[in-house]
Amino acid sequence: MRSLTTIEGKSDAEAFVAYLLTLGISTHVEPASIPSDVPSGSPQRADTWEVWIKSEDRLSQAKEELVAFQANPKNPKYLSALRQANQILKDRREEARLRQRNIQTPRLDSNRSSMLSGRLPPLTLTLIILCCVFGLLANFSNPSRDNRLGESIVKQLKFVDMDLYAKDKDPAASLKKGEFWRVLTPAFLHGSPIHLLMNMFALASLGRLVEKLVGLRRYAMLLVLIALGSHLPQGLLGEDLFGIKGISGTPNFVGISGVIMGLFGYIAIKTKIHPELGFSLSPSSYLMVGFLLVVGFAGEAFGGRSDLHMANVAHLGGLVTGAILGFLIEAGRG
Numbered sequence: 001m002r003s004l005t006t007i008e009g010k011s012d013a014e015a016f017v018a019y020l021l022t023l024g025i026s027t028h029v030e031p032a033s034i035p036s037d038v039p040s041g042s043p044q045r046a047d048t049w050e051v052w053i054k055s056e057d058r059l060s061q062a063k064e065e066l067v068a069f070q071a072n073p074k075n076p077k078y079l080s081a082l083r084q085a086n087q088i089l090k091d092r093r094e095e096a097r098l099r100q101r102n103i104q105t106p107r108l109d110s111n112r113s114s115m116l117s118g119r120l121p122p123l124t125l126t127l128i129i130l131c132c133v134f135g136l137l138a139n140f141s142n143p144s145r146d147n148r149l150g151e152s153i154v155k156q157l158k159f160v161d162m163d164l165y166a167k168d169k170d171p172a173a174s175l176k177k178g179e180f181w182r183v184l185t186p187a188f189l190h191g192s193p194i195h196l197l198m199n200m201f202a203l204a205s206l207g208r209l210v211e212k213l214v215g216l217r218r219y220a221m222l223l224v225l226i227a228l229g230s231h232l233p234q235g236l237l238g239e240d241l242f243g244i245k246g247i248s249g250t251p252n253f254v255g256i257s258g259v260i261m262g263l264f265g266y267i268a269i270k271t272k273i274h275p276e277l278g279f280s281l282s283p284s285s286y287l288m289v290g291f292l293l294v295v296g297f298a299g300e301a302f303g304g305r306s307d308l309h310m311a312n313v314a315h316l317g318g319l320v321t322g323a324i325l326g327f328l329i330e331a332g333r334g
Helices: 010-022 056-071 076-102 110-116 122-137 148-157 162-168 193-214 216-236 257-273 283-302 312-333
Strands: 002-008 027-031 048-053
Touching (some): 010 048, 010 056, 056 193, 056 216, 122 148, 193 216, 257 312, 283 312
């Protein structure tokens, strides 16, 4: 949610936000913060309103409409918008009442409901489809020898061509050949049906939330940056870093869980910096993320190693990257 402007006069503020509502732009209006040097009895202090835009991807359109409004605030279209907006709100209340009457399932808590409600936005839906398609075609990263398509998918999408890696143990061998897509594409591969199912559920929850909050373009940028911060350390770092067993990277990893951890980190910071969003991640979600990290690293430290490692460094790298991006982006906006 971003602040758009302040408007003097309750009637003008109501007319403008009503017009925005008719365009499908949701707003939040509250009394504006007035500098302390304005006298307490001043009309400016009593009748100035701040307009916030709830969906950041509609901010640019709202700014354009603001310019038109400021040029002619008495345009009849703004006054007529009040009637239209009242009807829209009335219809929404009626729809909500009917849904509540017809739904017999237990009520979800507000945090979970916010994360899981509504249709999947386009980029999140595309990622889920790609992960499912590649997972099935590649037989969950373990194609049979007669499955040439599956073998090609695994060969081209992993962080490194494993045939090259087997020769010289260089995790950057494919990147040095200019195959930079490999920094991103391990996210589309998964190691088992349960691995895919768990990641898709988490992606549908967090991806839907982030994409709706920041818009498609910013969401795409976040995904790329988080993938870099997750996959590069996982793929390039060696085993037992600093002599600590279990703190290990490997280029032989698959899954979008590192990116999901990054989305979690971003949302955690965003909701702390902007409590006016009106929701936060549940304590149980923080416990689950902490549990995944502890069990993952402990399993590597005290258990045996397999050919396909759990991407613990990717999880940690994604979480830290997402949190840093959340702080840099959201703190800068104030």
